[in-house]
Amino acid sequence: MALLTGKRVLLGVSAGIAAYKSALIIRLLKQAGCEVRVVMTDGAQAFITPMTLQALSGEPVRTSLLDPEAEAGMGHIELARWADVVLIAPATADLIARLAHGMADDLLTTLCLACETPKLIAPAMNQAMWRHPATQRNITVLEQDGWQQIGPDAGDQACGDVGPGRMSEPEAIVDAVLKRLTPPPMANDALQVVITAGPTREPLDPVRYLSNHSSGKMGFALAAAAAASGANVTLISGPVNLPTPRGVTRIDVESAAEMNAQAQRLATTAALFIGCAAVADYRAESAAAHKIKKRENSDTLTLTLVKNPDIIAGIAALPADQRPLVVGFAAETQDVEHYAREKLSRKGLDMIVANDVSSAELGFGSDDNAAWLLWRTPDGTDSEHQPAQSKTALANVIIQRALSLLPF
Structure with missing residues (x-):
């Protein structure tokens, strides 16, 4: 709503x-x-x-x-x-x-x-x-x-x-x-919220990188909604062309390693951590110091990639006395709810927001989104489906649901 x-x-x-x-x-x-x-x-x-x-x-x-x-x-x-x-x-x-x-x-x-x-x-x-x-x-x-x-x-x-x-x-x-x-929210310094947004860029050489199509719009909408609810919000953003929401502290990063370092630094004092960024799963084992030249005698190029840190799983694995409530995102192209339930369990999350990015009208780059929300309860898990709506409206729903799960 x-x-x-x-x-x-x-x-x-x-x-x-x-x-x-x-x-x-x-x-x-x-x-x-x-x-x-x-x-x-x-x-x-x-x-x-x-x-x-x-x-x-x-x-x-x-x-x-x-x-x-x-x-x-x-x-x-x-x-x-x-x-x-x-x-x-x-x-x-x-x-x-x-x-x-x-x-x-x-x-x-x-x-x-x-x-x-x-x-x-x-x-x-x-x-x-x-x-x-x-x-x-x-x-x-x-x-x-x-x-x-x-x-x-x-x-x-x-x-x-x-x-x-x-x-x-x-x-x-x-x-x-x-x-x-909207009346100015009553600031609640005790309610610290950390949100990641946008893509990461993993360098291959000084002029090339691996990345994805994330626009950052969903994460920025979440930051705006959390700030409007009175939270003290820090937004860790990959490279995007979006204005910082009113009342939000923004930290710009490029790579998954940089985003992970900031997330680990801030998460232990946060009440709520939302991992909305589309973090690259892999990076080059070592970025070339100079531009990789095209080889005229070869039609292929072999790159060795290594896994990036799993930011959201790392936050969820923090000791109980340092761990915030953790909300993850899942961008899927099929069986959205099924994969969301599996990810919720496998990564030890408290809540997950899953959306189908196979539609050109929704998800990456779009102003609209639809999603499944799943969260843990004392008896197992509960869920709801949010139909297509503006990312601003969906962000309000997600934030209110996440705040309702906090123990205070």
Whole structure:
């Protein structure tokens, strides 16, 4: 279950080409457990239909201030009171100007004036329009009025220009909304959580290495969820291109040996250890000091590989008075639950999360995942299956289940 179940987001969509991204924003908010209602300007309907956003939100889309049926009960006031947060994405230069001057000439601007809850805005426009002094004055006014600005990003634009003005990506926008809806956690220094994430790289020579397809997204989502629960989180990460979650201490490593050294150092003072990294099982017996040259008279190359340390099994084998609760991961391509049960027993884990990485839509590199959760009980083991969902939502489930197994 997502941590933000029942939180209510009012999404305003104005007339920009980035309106197509609003569909993904709704999907991500719903996956996080939020209720979403949508208000569209007249111009927005030229870029994406109300029917599309209604299907995604599960709620009727409002488009007119002068809707006799809705306004019979002062619908715009009801909407303003309903929302826990207002998000406008995309926000055009025109809409920003009207909001900055307190205009109430359509449903969206009217309910923004009537709404006293937090408001966020994601600008989207041509780079020259964004840089124009009038737009900069207007956005400053909104910030002074309490609006939180998200973006914009810089890059290629639909008109062919390059520069600032692109609407931020849906994931960044939703992350800002969820942070606004989530009260700062009460830090619990006694609850130390260590998480490994991402791939490892095992050098073959100065320019080559052995690695895998892990993006680190699941481990980083777990770190964010644990920090949101109030834990003191240390994330040991292999080489990935991801921002460090808020409130998380990050240690970057390259090889399995480096990751193992950090894990062994930190695990004895942790209450919970989660091994989510995709650690290389083998490394070169000895990495070449110089680049390995292609041999013109041979079509093969023989490498001698040796086993890497089994990080998760090593943590699970610590003495009882030094051992944290240990959660492992299993990436499988068949018989997922069967292999997960075998690994849970063989490595002496307290809990395991197993997922099928044979699907292109789930697992490595994807934003979504599905998994089997298995954990030890006094009577044996228990399990549950989590269907496909965002890695953020799944991370919340995993963290809450792991914390429930702690002895305090």
